[in-house]
Amino acid sequence: MAASGGNGEQEVTAVLLKELGGDLVSLGGAIDPRYFTAYNEAPGVRPCAVIRPRTVDDVSRALALCSRLKQPIVPQGGVTGLARGAVGLDGEVVLSMERFAGLEEIDTAAGTVTVRAGTLLQTVQEAVDEAGFALGIDLGARGSCQVGGNIATNAGGNRAIRYGVMREQVLGLEAVLADGTVVSSLNKMLKNNAGFDVKQLFIGSEGTLGVITRAVLRLHPKLAPPATALCRVAGYDAVVKLWHRVRATLPSVISFEAMWPEFYRFVAANTPGVTAPLAADDGFVVLIECASSEAAALATDAHEALEQCLGACFEDGLLDDAALAASTRQALEMWTLREGLAIDTLPHLINFDVSLPIGVIGAFAARCRAALGERWPHAVSLFFGHIGDSNIHIGVSLEDLPLHGEDAVDRVVYEVVREMGGSISAEHGIGRLKRAYLGYSRSAAEIELMGRMKAALDPLGILNPGKVL
Amino acid sequence: MAASGGNGEQEVTAVLLKELGGDLVSLGGAIDPRYFTAYNEAPGVRPCAVIRPRTVDDVSRALALCSRLKQPIVPQGGVTGLARGAVGLDGEVVLSMERFAGLEEIDTAAGTVTVRAGTLLQTVQEAVDEAGFALGIDLGARGSCQVGGNIATNAGGNRAIRYGVMREQVLGLEAVLADGTVVSSLNKMLKNNAGFDVKQLFIGSEGTLGVITRAVLRLHPKLAPPATALCRVAGYDAVVKLWHRVRATLPSVISFEAMWPEFYRFVAANTPGVTAPLAADDGFVVLIECASSEAAALATDAHEALEQCLGACFEDGLLDDAALAASTRQALEMWTLREGLAIDTLPHLINFDVSLPIGVIGAFAARCRAALGERWPHAVSLFFGHIGDSNIHIGVSLEDLPLHGEDAVDRVVYEVVREMGGSISAEHGIGRLKRAYLGYSRSAAEIELMGRMKAALDPLGILNPGKVL
Structure with a gap:
């Protein structure tokens, strides 16, 4: 443009x-x-x-x-x-x-950190850890992503079942409107209902309504080293049952991630230097991580609590097998399998990041695989994700993908998402890549309302044009 | 009008x-x-x-x-x-x-309840309890307030330190715009970043931007009976220290409420049928409540964990005395003291609901009392509130309040809130009552932005005119 x-x-x-x-x-x-x-x-x-x-x-x-x-x-x-x-x-x-990077303040009484938008996520994590706190957000790109971008895209990541997504961490925000007006709402309170919560406009709107400059984030008690396990589960319905059991039994649960059998078989066989702790077969594999606050860990050991819970789940037939990480290295290997970088070696890999109500994700994966297979019989589709927060990732590989064939694959996947009432973007936003599919997850009335917000805040349309809307 | x-x-x-x-x-x-x-x-x-x-x-x-x-x-x-x-x-x-009341669906796999706006909060609480879940919101008016109103005012209540305020419970929302357009965003997913999160517009905007009709709320694991205690603490700084200790040690903590000495002395002496478990003196009194999920309670008894934590806090000099409720009745009496209906008998009582960063609330209370005392030497000012979520309530009584004197009292209190960077409304919103003071907690740029939102969504200004703005 x-x-x-x-x-x-x-x-x-x-x-x-x-x-x-x-x-x-x-x-x-x-x-x-x-x-x-x-x-x-x-x-x-x-x-x-x-x-x-x-x-x-x-x-x-x-x-x-x-x-x-x-x-x-x-x-x-x-x-x-x-x-x-x-x-x-x-x-x-x-x-x-x-x-425009760096921390401005850690308020240990309020339990907040005030940061500049350009600060790396990992920098914030390390500084608040030093001060005896934990940040509610963690994600793979921590060493290169910036807090402002995390807020502008309402980042999710690996701890959302415990602390919620980025929106839930942001107590205060400062943003600059398209006309240069600075709107400063650097609130530190959990409860503040003095007028409309204007900061919500800027969270998750991908820089189209204003430029985020500073933020006040909530802090949580500092965590002790986590306990991590892999479990084998018979099918998706059992994964959901296990999720609800774990969630109710272990207040320290911080991640609950599922790998479909085809995904686990692939990463178990193709991740150099990692020996899969559970043999690959036709079962689902779930990664569970628990982390208590340091103070709570003195009373209840997360490792012990996780072991006990998994033992009871085994007795009740909710899982077939489990392996607890005996060291930080083993835990890291479990995460390496789950992160699944191994699938990047597949030819013409296309990644998806969608969400659906937890109960229908199993049926979604089956229908999605069937729809892809019908169109491209040799398509490989691998499913994995943050099941506890309704988020599933898909890697689709087509050996003989035609030029510009990505669009056709997108359409097949998003069509199934639409039919089953899901979202075409769980974590990464719409950007320019998914704009054509926004109507698959949002109604005409919702999109019209987004347009009104855009017109009200950026009447000249200069802010990140062509993104989201 | x-x-x-x-x-x-x-x-x-x-x-x-x-x-x-x-x-x-x-x-x-x-x-x-x-x-x-x-x-x-x-x-x-x-x-x-x-x-x-x-x-x-x-x-x-x-x-x-x-x-x-x-x-x-x-x-x-x-x-x-x-x-x-x-x-x-x-x-x-x-x-x-x-x-337009009643539950439409409890999705036990997703962990959500879909409700109509006119449903009483208590009706929702009872229904989800029956289904094995807990709602994240509880407040005194549960038997008469409606969920739609709770969302429109972004209600807070007694569990915000554990689950957040109402905004954090709302996964999906349906609202009707001033022109009659129905905007339905009945999302059930924790992660959904497909476009702007339009539902945020209607949460906490007090019916001025749209009429809420239905909502999808997150559910939490069902809770076992709580453990409740009163503790005596030397001063406000020790209250803050105790809060951070309790928060880090007890993942089951669900309420942390403080009563200033004058407040506790008054309610201890004037609450019929309640014998105060701790003698009233010059100390602060803190109410702590813990509740584990039913499943977690099998492994860790909340009562025992609370007792142990308070014992350690006593040894470390964080508190001087503590009383654990031995029965539901005793717990209820502790809450009766904290809710402080006894102060309603004071002449010309004026109630305030403000929030400030946790670290400055002690100084705020002192300055506020001094400012009131300077103007009205016989003013009684009583402080209490949800300290863990930065929210403080104040009851001010002036025996000889002049006609329309409420405004003068408001001005004195809100002036101190303004000076100390607080919010004139923590829980109840602005409505018509606090409209004149909105600028005490919000900048001109924020209020101008609120005006843009109002103009974009309700250009004729027919929705709840004269409220908030």
């Missing part, structure tokens, strides 16, 4: 450079490819400029300027999302938050 | 009656005073009509009609809020949701 205000690219970059200065603005060949390369993809279109603010005021001035120029601008965090939400199109400006 | 479209009251009521019918519409003397009486107040202005829909379509037709007539309309639940948000002004229409 070219600058929509009729300004040529050269004119725009000249104004940006003049008003914001060479320290904040990079142009042309000085722009590193990482500012225009989506995760795991080839570099895309080079933006006409990259702005890297050092302060909230810099963000405000940059946005006010882009509003004046009617210049499309793409807010950017760590670019670890999988929906192409953080990279721009032709003629757009990228606003990278990487320089 | 008269009907703003220039229609006379008689004309409006005639059209409503004709289009919606006598079963749904009540007029004049047929309108019971409960439809125009705020909680604990004298009856207010009789609305020109009360509409009582039986279906979502009824709600949609009623709103479309009011839009056509430019007729102000006040959505109404159980009218148990304390901010006059659910009663109307002159010439307004009341939309009572009481007939």
